[in-house]
Amino acid sequence: MSEIDDKSLLAKFRNPDTQHYAFNLLVRKYQEKLYWHVRRMVIEHEDANDVIQNVLIKVWKNLGNFREGSKLYTWLYRIATNESLTFLNKKKKKFFAPIxxxxxxxxxxxxxxxxxxxxxxxxxxxxxxxxxxxxxxxxxxxxxxxxxxxxxxxxxxxxxxxxxxxxxxxxxxxxxxxxxxx
Amino acid sequence: MKTDKDILQELQQIAPQLAKIEKKQPYQVPANYFEELPQAIQKEISLQNQRPKIWEWLYQLIVQPQYRLAVAVFVAVFIAGFYYFNYNTMNPAPEFNQLALEEMDTYINDNLDDFDESLLLENSMAMLDESTESAVEEMELTDEEIEDYLIDEADDQFLEEELL
CATH class of the missing domain: 1.10.10.10 (Winged helix-like DNA-binding domain superfamily/Winged helix DNA-binding domain)
Structure with missing residues (x-):
């Protein structure tokens, strides 16, 4: 199956009838890139799985506000980066020391x-x-x-x-x- | 792709040893992880959508006719409880040291039978001693003046009892 371009994907997402379908396509298109980006930062799979789930749920909640002037994939990377850093900071605080x-x-x-x-x-x-x-x-x-x-x-x-x-x-x-x- | 070549050339210039290392993904994921992730995300989103927000829940509760009476009773009890506890906090029982001496005397005289006589006597003596001591301190008398006063005013029997 050929990958849908971001512009068509966003148009489908804005249509309430195809919103879930469009989001599913987005997840399938970007999940691996985002997962590996997170995994390289947090190292362990269990942690990466928690972070990537948070990332994709945030994407679902905020994609409606995404401005089309920006690149979708850099916006996704930004969310994944912030979530990874937040996760690492929480982990450091939890163990009271740099890990x-x-x-x-x-x-x-x-x-x-x-x-x-x-x-x-x-x-x-x-x-x-x-x-x-x-x-x-x-x-x-x-x-x-x-x-x-x-x-x-x-x-x-x-x-x-x-x-x-x-x-x-x-x-x-x-x-x-x-x-x-x- | 031009970017790939640029990145490789840039790397070869800065770090030739690193540029020689084969780029490979050493991390693995559980079997079928990426096939199942979209479904897991959709499931989580559906769960979050089903969970009513607290304000929506409260609003629903208040507007439903069958719950109106129960909500009204709860609110009335809550407000009554709030005022009751706040009244006690805002108007606490008066502290003992805030009472005027005359008020205490009046109360004691009116309820004299309720008090232990020996306890009253003991406290009165203690108060008397304190007031005498403070009166002497306020006069700022020297030892000589006190001696003169005792010699002139006190009778011999009292002096003998106190000094011997």
């Missing part, structure tokens, strides 16, 4: 995770990414994995393109150093 700052702790968690299937290099790359500040992780993930343009990342994070280029550059340098040092 997963220790790379060995993350490696151990990933090794024990039944939903992780990566080799040593991948494990090390994940640990290197996770050692970055949250904002740099987001920039790196969106550029490296999702291959987004700086303009679109800027739309998601509300940061200037120049600042994003600098952030990505720093993130990549740190990861390269991390990989070389071992």
């Amino acid at each position: 997963d700052d220790d790379e060995s702790d993350l490696s151990n968690r990933l090794k024990a995770d039944p939903f992780f299937d990566g080799d040593e290099v991948t494990l090390k790359l994940k640990a290197a990414i996770h050692a970055l500040p949250e904002k740099q992780q987001l920039v790196f993930n969106m550029r490296y994995y999702d291959e987004m343009t700086y303009e679109d990342i800027s739309d998601v994070l509300g940061t200037s393109v120049g600042a994003l280029k600098a952030s990505y550059h720093h993130a990549v340098k740190k990861i390269e150093k991390f990989l070389k040092d071992d």
